[in-house]
Amino acid sequence: MSGTRRKQPASRGKGRALKRRFTSTHTNKVDGKGRVSVPAAFRAALEEKGTNVLYLTPNRNDGAIDGFGEAYMEEVEKRINALTIGSPERRTAERRFFARTRTITYDPDGRFVLPRDLMEFAGIADQATFVGLGQRFQVWSPKAYEDSIGLFEGDDDGDVELPAVPAASGEAAQ
Numbered sequence: 001m002s003g004t005r006r007k008q009p010a011s012r013g014k015g016r017a018l019k020r021r022f023t024s025t026h027t028n029k030v031d032g033k034g035r036v037s038v039p040a041a042f043r044a045a046l047e048e049k050g051t052n053v054l055y056l057t058p059n060r061n062d063g064a065i066d067g068f069g070e071a072y073m074e075e076v077e078k079r080i081n082a083l084t085i086g087s088p089e090r091r092t093a094e095r096r097f098f099a100r101t102r103t104i105t106y107d108p109d110g111r112f113v114l115p116r117d118l119m120e121f122a123g124i125a126d127q128a129t130f131v132g133l134g135q136r137f138q139v140w141s142p143k144a145y146e147d148s149i150g151l152f153e154g155d156d157d158g159d160v161e162l163p164a165v166p167a168a169s170g171e172a173a174q
Contacts, residue, residue, distance in 0.1 A: 022132035
């Protein structure tokens, strides 16, 4: 099922489109039918491509659900297509990002039905915690998310050194 088209975001500055990211953490109620609302800030990032579609897939390392929008899925597809057809790496990537991923359409208020098997996988019952991760997000059971924070206790106390990224042509290096 294809999502409906929405108004394209306005550009800002020298013809560059506004680049939205998934940031912050939000906990929303899940009703008895598994309906939950995408946080408004996340909807803005999802709708940047003009659709009301999101993708959800189980993250077996974290015990959470990974979520992303059309732009992220397009990038994944490009990278998979760069792999040799039939190679073990490509088959693994195709299974990870296509076979287990659900395409979800949400209504104008941001509501969607969280698939029951994904809810069970992540231990989600009456609340879901949406965690922004920049170009993607995760959906957790609130308790599991709180417990996971304890595993990384102290991570916020130290400096994080990010690698340098080459400047695009015509831009000054930071």
